[in-house]
Amino acid sequence: MGILLIVRQVPFALGMAGDLDTPVGNMPFSLRALTAFAVATVSLDLLASWETRALRRFRLVRLVPAPLAVVLLGIAATLLLDMLSPSLASPAEHRVALPELASIAALSAAIKSADLGPNFAQLLNPDIWRVALTLAVVGSLETLLSLEAVEQIDPKRRPTLPDRELKAQGVGNLIAGAIGGLPITSVIVRSSANVNAGAQSRVSAIVHGILLLVSVFALTGLINQIPLASLAAILIHTGIKLAKPSLFLSVAKQGPGAFAPFIATIIGVLAVDLLFGIALGLAVVVxxxxxxxxxxxxxxxxxxxxxxxxxRKDVSFVGKVKVKHYLRQIPDRSAVIIDTTRADYIDHDVRDLIDAFVVDARGRGITVEIRQQPHHAKERNGRWLFRNLTAR
Incomplete structure:
Protein backbone atom coordinates (compact mmCIF):
# COMPACT_ATOMS: atom_id res chain seq x y z
CA MET A 1 0.00 0.00 0.00
CA GLY A 2 2.76 2.42 0.91
CA ILE A 3 4.76 1.88 -2.27
CA LEU A 4 1.60 2.18 -4.35
CA LEU A 5 0.82 5.53 -2.73
CA ILE A 6 4.31 6.82 -3.42
CA VAL A 7 4.42 5.71 -7.05
CA ARG A 8 0.99 7.14 -7.87
CA GLN A 9 1.72 10.52 -6.29
CA VAL A 10 5.22 11.19 -7.64
CA PRO A 11 3.89 12.59 -10.98
CA PHE A 12 1.73 15.11 -9.10
CA ALA A 13 4.70 16.11 -6.96
CA LEU A 14 6.68 16.73 -10.16
CA GLY A 15 3.94 18.89 -11.67
CA MET A 16 2.97 16.35 -14.33
CA ALA A 17 -0.70 15.90 -13.43
CA GLY A 18 -2.66 15.30 -16.60
CA ASP A 19 0.52 15.10 -18.68
CA LEU A 20 1.55 11.50 -18.00
CA ASP A 21 0.96 10.38 -21.59
CA THR A 22 2.80 13.32 -23.09
CA PRO A 23 6.36 12.72 -24.35
CA VAL A 24 8.94 14.23 -22.03
CA GLY A 25 10.29 16.48 -24.74
CA ASN A 26 6.87 18.05 -25.34
CA MET A 27 5.92 18.33 -21.67
CA PRO A 28 5.32 21.89 -20.38
CA PHE A 29 7.70 21.23 -17.52
CA SER A 30 9.41 24.64 -17.13
CA LEU A 31 8.59 26.97 -14.27
CA ARG A 32 5.15 25.73 -13.26
CA ALA A 33 6.44 22.19 -12.86
CA LEU A 34 9.33 23.52 -10.80
CA THR A 35 6.83 25.37 -8.63
CA ALA A 36 4.93 22.13 -7.97
CA PHE A 37 8.20 20.36 -7.21
CA ALA A 38 9.22 23.11 -4.80
CA VAL A 39 5.84 22.99 -3.03
CA ALA A 40 6.07 19.21 -2.69
CA THR A 41 9.66 19.35 -1.42
CA VAL A 42 8.93 22.02 1.19
CA SER A 43 5.80 20.13 2.23
CA LEU A 44 7.75 16.89 2.72
CA ASP A 45 10.36 18.74 4.77
CA LEU A 46 7.61 20.26 6.89
CA LEU A 47 5.95 16.89 7.43
CA ALA A 48 9.25 15.30 8.43
CA SER A 49 10.21 18.06 10.87
CA TRP A 50 6.76 18.72 12.36
CA GLU A 51 7.16 16.00 15.00
CA THR A 52 10.69 16.95 16.01
CA ARG A 53 11.42 18.34 19.47
CA ALA A 54 12.58 21.63 18.02
CA LEU A 55 9.12 22.41 16.63
CA ARG A 56 7.04 20.57 19.23
CA ARG A 57 8.09 23.19 21.77
CA PHE A 58 5.68 25.63 20.15
CA ARG A 59 2.03 25.42 21.21
CA LEU A 60 0.75 26.11 17.69
CA VAL A 61 2.69 23.15 16.31
CA ARG A 62 1.19 20.85 18.93
CA LEU A 63 -2.34 22.04 18.12
CA VAL A 64 -2.19 21.94 14.31
CA PRO A 65 -1.74 18.54 12.58
CA ALA A 66 1.12 18.41 10.10
CA PRO A 67 -1.10 17.60 7.05
CA LEU A 68 -3.30 20.61 7.80
CA ALA A 69 -0.21 22.81 8.00
CA VAL A 70 0.92 21.50 4.61
CA VAL A 71 -2.49 22.22 3.06
CA LEU A 72 -2.52 25.76 4.47
CA LEU A 73 1.00 26.29 3.15
CA GLY A 74 -0.07 25.12 -0.31
CA ILE A 75 -3.11 27.44 -0.32
CA ALA A 76 -0.95 30.37 0.78
CA ALA A 77 1.60 29.65 -1.95
CA THR A 78 -1.15 29.44 -4.60
CA LEU A 79 -2.81 32.71 -3.56
CA LEU A 80 0.53 34.48 -3.30
CA LEU A 81 1.71 33.36 -6.72
CA ASP A 82 -1.67 34.22 -8.28
CA MET A 83 -1.20 37.79 -7.11
CA LEU A 84 2.53 38.30 -7.65
CA SER A 85 3.44 36.02 -10.56
CA PRO A 86 0.56 34.18 -12.29
CA SER A 87 3.01 32.52 -14.69
CA LEU A 88 4.52 30.61 -11.76
CA ALA A 89 1.22 29.65 -10.14
CA SER A 90 -0.13 26.14 -10.50
CA PRO A 91 -2.65 25.91 -13.36
CA ALA A 92 -6.22 24.82 -12.74
CA GLU A 93 -5.54 21.21 -13.75
CA HIS A 94 -2.84 21.02 -11.05
CA ARG A 95 -5.24 22.05 -8.28
CA VAL A 96 -8.16 20.42 -6.52
CA ALA A 97 -11.30 20.78 -8.66
CA LEU A 98 -14.64 20.63 -6.84
CA PRO A 99 -17.89 21.87 -8.41
CA GLU A 100 -19.10 25.01 -6.67
CA LEU A 101 -22.71 25.27 -5.53
CA ALA A 102 -23.67 28.83 -4.69
CA SER A 103 -26.81 27.98 -2.71
CA ILE A 104 -29.11 25.24 -1.44
CA ALA A 105 -31.36 25.94 -4.42
CA ALA A 106 -28.46 25.22 -6.77
CA LEU A 107 -27.79 21.96 -4.95
CA SER A 108 -31.45 20.98 -5.15
CA ALA A 109 -31.54 21.75 -8.87
CA ALA A 110 -28.39 19.70 -9.45
CA ILE A 111 -29.88 16.72 -7.62
CA LYS A 112 -33.14 16.93 -9.57
CA SER A 113 -31.34 17.15 -12.91
CA ALA A 114 -29.13 14.17 -12.12
CA ASP A 115 -30.28 10.63 -12.80
CA LEU A 116 -29.56 9.16 -9.37
CA GLY A 117 -31.89 6.17 -9.31
CA PRO A 118 -30.69 2.67 -10.21
CA ASN A 119 -31.37 1.42 -13.73
CA PHE A 120 -32.61 -2.13 -13.18
CA ALA A 121 -32.67 -2.79 -16.93
CA GLN A 122 -28.87 -2.99 -16.78
CA LEU A 123 -29.06 -6.13 -14.63
CA LEU A 124 -29.08 -8.11 -17.87
CA ASN A 125 -25.86 -6.44 -19.02
CA PRO A 126 -22.93 -8.86 -18.44
CA ASP A 127 -20.48 -5.95 -18.22
CA ILE A 128 -22.33 -4.70 -15.14
CA TRP A 129 -21.75 -7.99 -13.33
CA ARG A 130 -18.09 -8.08 -14.35
CA VAL A 131 -17.44 -4.55 -13.09
CA ALA A 132 -19.49 -5.18 -9.93
CA LEU A 133 -17.49 -8.31 -9.13
CA THR A 134 -14.22 -6.47 -9.72
CA LEU A 135 -15.27 -3.57 -7.48
CA ALA A 136 -16.44 -5.95 -4.76
CA VAL A 137 -13.22 -7.96 -4.75
CA VAL A 138 -10.85 -5.00 -5.05
CA GLY A 139 -12.81 -2.95 -2.51
CA SER A 140 -12.86 -5.79 0.00
CA LEU A 141 -9.16 -6.52 -0.44
CA GLU A 142 -8.26 -2.85 -0.13
CA THR A 143 -10.33 -2.63 3.05
CA LEU A 144 -8.59 -5.64 4.58
CA LEU A 145 -5.16 -4.28 3.64
CA SER A 146 -6.07 -0.85 5.03
CA LEU A 147 -7.19 -2.41 8.31
CA GLU A 148 -3.89 -4.24 8.61
CA ALA A 149 -1.96 -1.07 7.83
CA VAL A 150 -3.95 0.93 10.40
CA GLU A 151 -3.17 -1.68 13.06
CA GLN A 152 0.53 -1.18 12.34
CA ILE A 153 0.45 2.61 12.75
CA ASP A 154 -1.95 2.63 15.71
CA PRO A 155 0.13 3.50 18.81
CA LYS A 156 -2.06 1.25 20.98
CA ARG A 157 -2.00 -1.67 18.50
CA ARG A 158 -5.75 -2.20 18.90
CA PRO A 159 -7.22 -5.08 16.86
CA THR A 160 -9.87 -4.46 14.23
CA LEU A 161 -12.93 -6.51 13.29
CA PRO A 162 -12.71 -7.28 9.55
CA ASP A 163 -16.12 -8.99 9.43
CA ARG A 164 -17.91 -5.98 10.86
CA GLU A 165 -16.03 -3.62 8.57
CA LEU A 166 -16.92 -5.63 5.45
CA LYS A 167 -20.57 -5.88 6.49
CA ALA A 168 -20.75 -2.12 7.00
CA GLN A 169 -19.06 -1.58 3.65
CA GLY A 170 -21.56 -3.85 1.91
CA VAL A 171 -24.56 -2.08 3.42
CA GLY A 172 -23.03 1.29 2.59
CA ASN A 173 -22.46 0.29 -1.02
CA LEU A 174 -26.06 -0.90 -1.34
CA ILE A 175 -27.31 2.48 -0.14
CA ALA A 176 -24.77 4.40 -2.23
CA GLY A 177 -25.74 2.52 -5.38
CA ALA A 178 -29.44 3.07 -4.71
CA ILE A 179 -29.02 6.86 -4.57
CA GLY A 180 -26.48 7.12 -7.40
CA GLY A 181 -23.35 7.35 -5.27
CA LEU A 182 -19.92 5.91 -5.95
CA PRO A 183 -18.75 2.66 -4.30
CA ILE A 184 -17.13 3.16 -0.91
CA THR A 185 -14.24 1.36 0.75
CA SER A 186 -11.82 1.84 3.61
CA VAL A 187 -8.67 3.66 2.53
CA ILE A 188 -5.42 4.09 4.37
CA VAL A 189 -5.12 7.83 3.67
CA ARG A 190 -8.12 8.97 5.71
CA SER A 191 -7.58 6.25 8.31
CA SER A 192 -3.98 7.31 8.85
CA ALA A 193 -5.12 10.94 9.07
CA ASN A 194 -7.42 9.99 11.93
CA VAL A 195 -4.68 8.03 13.69
CA ASN A 196 -2.13 10.82 13.29
CA ALA A 197 -4.67 13.33 14.61
CA GLY A 198 -5.02 11.32 17.81
CA ALA A 199 -8.35 9.61 17.11
CA GLN A 200 -9.37 7.12 19.79
CA SER A 201 -12.68 5.62 18.63
CA ARG A 202 -15.04 5.12 15.69
CA VAL A 203 -16.55 8.54 16.44
CA SER A 204 -13.58 10.01 14.59
CA ALA A 205 -14.84 8.47 11.34
CA ILE A 206 -18.27 10.06 11.84
CA VAL A 207 -16.75 13.45 12.66
CA HIS A 208 -14.44 13.05 9.69
CA GLY A 209 -17.41 12.51 7.37
CA ILE A 210 -19.28 15.50 8.78
CA LEU A 211 -16.25 17.74 8.34
CA LEU A 212 -15.82 16.57 4.75
CA LEU A 213 -19.48 17.26 3.99
CA VAL A 214 -19.36 20.74 5.50
CA SER A 215 -16.06 21.53 3.78
CA VAL A 216 -17.30 20.46 0.35
CA PHE A 217 -20.29 22.83 0.53
CA ALA A 218 -18.92 25.71 2.62
CA LEU A 219 -15.23 25.85 1.68
CA THR A 220 -15.28 24.86 -1.98
CA GLY A 221 -13.55 28.01 -3.17
CA LEU A 222 -10.74 27.64 -0.65
CA ILE A 223 -10.32 23.90 -1.26
CA ASN A 224 -9.96 24.54 -5.00
CA GLN A 225 -6.83 26.56 -4.24
CA ILE A 226 -5.01 23.54 -2.83
CA PRO A 227 -2.24 22.45 -5.22
CA LEU A 228 -2.12 18.74 -5.99
CA ALA A 229 1.58 18.84 -5.14
CA SER A 230 0.70 19.51 -1.48
CA LEU A 231 -1.68 16.56 -1.35
CA ALA A 232 0.90 14.41 -3.14
CA ALA A 233 3.46 15.27 -0.45
CA ILE A 234 1.04 14.19 2.29
CA LEU A 235 0.33 10.89 0.54
CA ILE A 236 4.02 10.26 -0.17
CA HIS A 237 4.80 10.87 3.50
CA THR A 238 2.05 8.42 4.47
CA GLY A 239 3.45 5.88 1.99
CA ILE A 240 6.92 6.22 3.48
CA LYS A 241 5.49 5.49 6.92
CA LEU A 242 3.78 2.36 5.62
CA ALA A 243 6.73 1.13 3.55
CA LYS A 244 9.63 1.67 5.92
CA PRO A 245 12.99 0.13 4.96
CA SER A 246 12.87 -1.71 8.29
CA LEU A 247 9.77 -3.54 7.04
CA PHE A 248 11.69 -4.92 4.05
CA LEU A 249 14.58 -5.95 6.30
CA SER A 250 12.30 -7.71 8.77
CA VAL A 251 10.57 -9.65 5.98
CA ALA A 252 13.91 -10.52 4.37
CA LYS A 253 15.17 -11.91 7.69
CA GLN A 254 12.23 -14.33 7.71
CA GLY A 255 13.72 -16.10 4.71
CA PRO A 256 12.69 -16.73 1.10
CA GLY A 257 9.37 -18.23 2.17
CA ALA A 258 8.17 -14.81 3.30
CA PHE A 259 10.28 -12.51 1.13
CA ALA A 260 9.46 -14.05 -2.27
CA PRO A 261 5.65 -13.61 -2.00
CA PHE A 262 6.24 -10.15 -0.51
CA ILE A 263 8.30 -9.00 -3.50
CA ALA A 264 5.98 -10.72 -6.00
CA THR A 265 2.98 -8.90 -4.54
CA ILE A 266 4.76 -5.55 -4.76
CA ILE A 267 5.77 -6.14 -8.38
CA GLY A 268 2.24 -7.21 -9.33
CA VAL A 269 0.62 -4.23 -7.64
CA LEU A 270 2.99 -1.75 -9.26
CA ALA A 271 2.91 -3.38 -12.70
CA VAL A 272 -0.85 -3.99 -12.98
CA ASP A 273 -3.13 -3.33 -10.02
CA LEU A 274 -3.93 -4.36 -6.46
CA LEU A 275 -5.98 -7.42 -7.37
CA PHE A 276 -3.34 -8.80 -9.72
CA GLY A 277 -0.60 -8.20 -7.15
CA ILE A 278 -2.43 -10.14 -4.45
CA ALA A 279 -3.20 -12.96 -6.89
CA LEU A 280 0.46 -13.10 -7.93
CA GLY A 281 1.58 -13.23 -4.30
CA LEU A 282 -0.84 -16.06 -3.56
CA ALA A 283 0.35 -17.95 -6.64
CA VAL A 284 3.95 -17.70 -5.44
CA VAL A 285 2.92 -19.00 -2.00
CA VAL A 286 1.07 -21.97 -3.51
CA ARG A 312 6.38 -34.65 8.51
CA LYS A 313 3.32 -32.52 9.22
CA ASP A 314 1.56 -32.75 5.83
CA VAL A 315 2.13 -35.24 3.02
CA SER A 316 0.16 -34.28 -0.07
CA PHE A 317 -0.10 -36.10 -3.37
CA VAL A 318 2.94 -34.24 -4.70
CA GLY A 319 5.10 -36.17 -2.21
CA LYS A 320 4.11 -39.56 -3.57
CA VAL A 321 7.06 -39.72 -5.98
CA LYS A 322 9.59 -39.04 -3.23
CA VAL A 323 8.03 -41.57 -0.84
CA LYS A 324 7.97 -44.19 -3.59
CA HIS A 325 11.63 -43.52 -4.32
CA TYR A 326 12.58 -44.04 -0.67
CA LEU A 327 10.60 -47.27 -0.28
CA ARG A 328 12.17 -48.77 -3.40
CA GLN A 329 15.64 -48.35 -1.87
CA ILE A 330 14.85 -50.68 1.05
CA PRO A 331 16.49 -54.10 0.45
CA ASP A 332 15.04 -57.50 1.30
CA ARG A 333 15.18 -58.91 4.84
CA SER A 334 15.27 -55.46 6.45
CA ALA A 335 13.44 -53.99 9.43
CA VAL A 336 11.35 -50.93 8.63
CA ILE A 337 9.51 -48.57 10.97
CA ILE A 338 7.25 -46.11 9.14
CA ASP A 339 6.62 -43.23 11.54
CA THR A 340 3.57 -41.09 10.66
CA THR A 341 2.83 -39.82 14.17
CA ARG A 342 3.92 -36.28 13.23
CA ALA A 343 1.81 -36.18 10.08
CA ASP A 344 -1.48 -34.31 10.42
CA TYR A 345 -2.53 -35.13 6.87
CA ILE A 346 -1.54 -37.96 4.53
CA ASP A 347 -2.97 -38.08 1.03
CA HIS A 348 -4.87 -41.26 0.17
CA ASP A 349 -2.50 -41.96 -2.76
CA VAL A 350 0.42 -42.02 -0.33
CA ARG A 351 -1.53 -44.30 2.01
CA ASP A 352 -2.26 -46.70 -0.84
CA LEU A 353 1.45 -46.68 -1.68
CA ILE A 354 2.32 -47.69 1.89
CA ASP A 355 -0.37 -50.37 1.85
CA ALA A 356 1.14 -51.82 -1.30
CA PHE A 357 4.60 -51.75 0.28
CA VAL A 358 3.32 -53.67 3.34
CA VAL A 359 1.80 -56.36 1.12
CA ASP A 360 4.98 -56.64 -0.93
CA ALA A 361 7.14 -56.76 2.23
CA ARG A 362 5.60 -60.08 3.29
CA GLY A 363 7.16 -61.85 0.34
CA ARG A 364 10.53 -60.10 0.68
CA GLY A 365 11.16 -60.92 4.31
CA ILE A 366 10.85 -57.30 5.37
CA THR A 367 9.52 -56.56 8.83
CA VAL A 368 7.30 -53.46 8.74
CA GLU A 369 5.91 -51.56 11.69
CA ILE A 370 3.66 -48.56 11.09
CA ARG A 371 3.30 -45.96 13.80
CA GLN A 372 0.47 -43.51 13.26
CA GLN A 373 -2.03 -41.29 14.98
CA PRO A 374 -5.28 -43.02 15.98
CA HIS A 375 -7.49 -40.94 13.70
CA HIS A 376 -5.47 -42.04 10.66
CA ALA A 377 -6.33 -45.67 11.33
CA LYS A 378 -10.03 -44.85 11.70
CA GLU A 379 -10.02 -43.11 8.33
CA ARG A 380 -9.18 -46.41 6.62
CA ASN A 381 -12.81 -47.50 7.08
CA GLY A 382 -12.04 -50.89 8.61
CA ARG A 383 -9.35 -51.95 6.14
CA TRP A 384 -6.63 -54.13 7.68
CA LEU A 385 -3.70 -52.30 6.10
CA PHE A 386 -1.92 -49.18 7.31
CA ARG A 387 -2.77 -49.75 10.96
CA ASN A 388 -0.63 -49.75 14.03
CA LEU A 389 0.34 -53.38 13.43
CA THR A 390 3.47 -55.27 12.53
CA ALA A 391 3.67 -57.04 9.19
CA ARG A 392 6.00 -60.05 9.18
Missing amino acids: LMVACANLRGPVMFAQHDDHYLPSF
Missing part, protein backbone atom coordinates in the same frame (compact mmCIF):
# COMPACT_ATOMS: atom_id res chain seq x y z
CA LEU A 287 4.04 -22.76 -5.76
CA MET A 288 6.49 -22.62 -2.85
CA VAL A 289 4.29 -24.86 -0.70
CA ALA A 290 3.98 -27.37 -3.53
CA CYS A 291 7.75 -27.38 -4.06
CA ALA A 292 8.36 -27.79 -0.33
CA ASN A 293 6.00 -30.75 -0.12
CA LEU A 294 7.54 -32.29 -3.21
CA ARG A 295 11.05 -31.84 -1.86
CA GLY A 296 10.79 -32.99 1.74
CA PRO A 297 7.59 -34.68 2.93
CA VAL A 298 9.54 -37.54 4.53
CA MET A 299 12.86 -37.96 6.32
CA PHE A 300 14.75 -41.18 5.69
CA ALA A 301 17.12 -42.58 8.34
CA GLN A 302 19.14 -45.82 8.20
CA HIS A 303 21.25 -47.85 10.64
CA ASP A 304 22.59 -51.16 9.35
CA ASP A 305 19.54 -53.06 8.09
CA HIS A 306 17.06 -50.87 9.97
CA TYR A 307 15.21 -48.14 8.09
CA LEU A 308 13.07 -45.31 9.45
CA PRO A 309 10.94 -43.28 7.01
CA SER A 310 9.51 -40.45 9.13
CA PHE A 311 6.67 -38.34 7.74
